[in-house]
Amino acid sequence: MSRSVELIVEGYVRLNDRDALEGILTHRQDLLRQLVAVTGVDPKQAIAQVSEEITIIEAGLATLVPA
Secondary structure, three states, X not given: OHHHHHHHHHHHHHOOOHHHHHHHHHXXXXXXXXXXXXXXXXXXXXHHHHHHHHHHHHXXXXXXXXX
């Protein structure tokens, strides 16, 4: 999925759409918080995936011109 997120982030960066990037970042951060709280199963892979996606989104945000 990270490649998909990379392509989405690249598109939003090209459009200079900070709001959209911040929205997906907030969503992934919420998802990560929920995964960390999971009990009964091992969410390590999902946590690693979401953490990687957050890194990709933050890198995209860092390339945008400050608002």
